[in-house]
Amino acid sequence: MLVSQGANQQEAQAGVQSSQPWNDPDAVPFIRFEKVTKKFGEFYAVDDVSLDIYRHELFALLGGSGCGKTTLLRMLAGFEEPSAGKIFIDGVDMAGVPPYERPTNMMFQSYALFPHMSVETNVAFGLHQDGYSKSEIKDRVADMLALVQMSKFAKRKPHQLSGGQRQRVALARSLVKQPKVLLLDEPLGALDKKLREQTQFELVNIQEKLGTTFVMVTHDQEEAMTMASRIAVMNDGVIKQIGTPFELYEYPNSRFTANFLGQVNLVEGTLIDDDEKYAIIRSDDIGGDIYIDHAVQGHEGTTLWVALRPERLRLCTEKPDDSGHNCFAGKVEEIGYLGGLSTYHVRLESGMRIKVSEPNTHRHNEPRYTWEDKVWVTWETGSASVLNQ
Known part of the structure; x- marks a missing residue:
């Protein structure tokens, strides 16, 4: 559970209330899971999940292997029946409706193209x-191949295509029947990193043009955050948190969500002062007090965790003059140079190891810091999230 969200989230939510249906209490969900459970023997693959997805959304189910995301997708497609609970699509209960009668289509990770057929067939x-009539088939196929920019490859066989091209053909085949919902099971998993990044934006553009509701399963956090309007983070068959990429990253409700989305430093401490305008958390881990610029609404003596994103931290070789709060000395132990970004692992005097990321905005002859450099780690008082679980 999130202990403190601060005013920024409330303002952000107010600003998007009118344009995002999930913030509208009167909006009707297009897909609804009501207390859905799926058991295999005594194992709960999905455990009492309730979830609403709205028309035209690109919604992502995100989690590690075995978290239940694919089982949830397969139940939506009709390949698995829930052990308990109900699934609705466009107001219709899907209980007992076979896959071929549902307004859905699925695009598999393997693409499953017929090797002996051409792209158009x-x-x-x-x-x-x-x-369908021959004329309608011809028109629909031509329109779909044009949409995915594969018209000039219509006569080729799958083995004559690149991985990205096969992915586009599979997408065209999934969409040509105009399903109300397209289900994507790790759709970009077979592509290399650069092609995957390029294809993410292409998929989003296609989804926006067609207006089809997409429900995607992925274990790739960057993929989910790049493509999805909202994300459900899953673990052990349950949904840990649902939100926009911004909400999940900036306002996680637990250590699991904070740790799963992006990089984070989690610092354990005890709440020693909780005023209306600030809070102080004392941490043996970090070797001092952490100052938060708003109340956290907890009881003094409560154990809390402070989540610090590496890109919100700053390094300097001299202690800042204005370092009244959140400033700790340490030594650089490891350096990762990623071109546009450098990551430093700093061992604080308390013994805790903390990660700091800095953009390489200028071209330097040498790295700004090197191994064994003595540094100060600082951050602004509003940069942290405070969690109680």
Whole structure:
């Protein structure tokens, strides 16, 4: 549970209330999971999950292996039946509705293209099965290949395409039947990093053009944050938190969510002062007091965790003159140079190791800091999230 969110989140939520249906109490969910549970023997793959997804959303189920995200997707597709609970799509209860009668289509990680068919016949396959006329099939396939920029490859076979091109063909085949919901199971997992990053934006653009509701499963936090309007973070069959990428990153409700999305330093401490305008958390881990610029609404003596993102921390070789709060001495132990970014692992005098990231905004002959440099780690009083679980 989040102990303190601060005024910034309330202002941000107020600003987007009108444009985001999940903030509108009168909005009707397009997809609804009501207390859905799925058991395999005595194992709970999904445990009492309730979730609303709205029309035209690109929604991501994010989590590690075995967290239940794929099982949830398969139940939505009709490949698995819930052990308990209900699933609704566009107001219709999906209980007992087979996959081929649901207004959904699924795009698998393997793409599952027919190797003996050309690109255009792969895309047209489902339309032939459903008995569409030749003229309509021809028009729909042509429109879809144009949308995914694969028209000039229409006669090629899958083995003559790159991984990114096969991914586009699979997407076209999934969308050509105009499903109300497209389900994507690790859709970009087979692509290399650069192509994956490029394709993320292409998928978002296609989704925005068509207005189809996308529900995506992924273990890749960057992929989810780049593409999704909202994300559900899952672990052990339950949803830990639902929110926009901004909300989850800036205002995690637990150490699990803070640690799963991005990099974070988690510092344990005890609340010793909680005023209306500030709070002080004493930490043996970090070797001193951490000052927070707002109340955390907790009881003094409560154990809390301070979440510090590496990019919010700053390094300097001299103790700042204005270092009244949140300033700790240490020594650089490890350095990671990533071109646009450098990451420093600093061993504080308390013995805690803390990670600091700095953008390389200028070209230097040498790194700003090197191994064994004595440094000061500082951060602003409003940079931290305070968690109680």
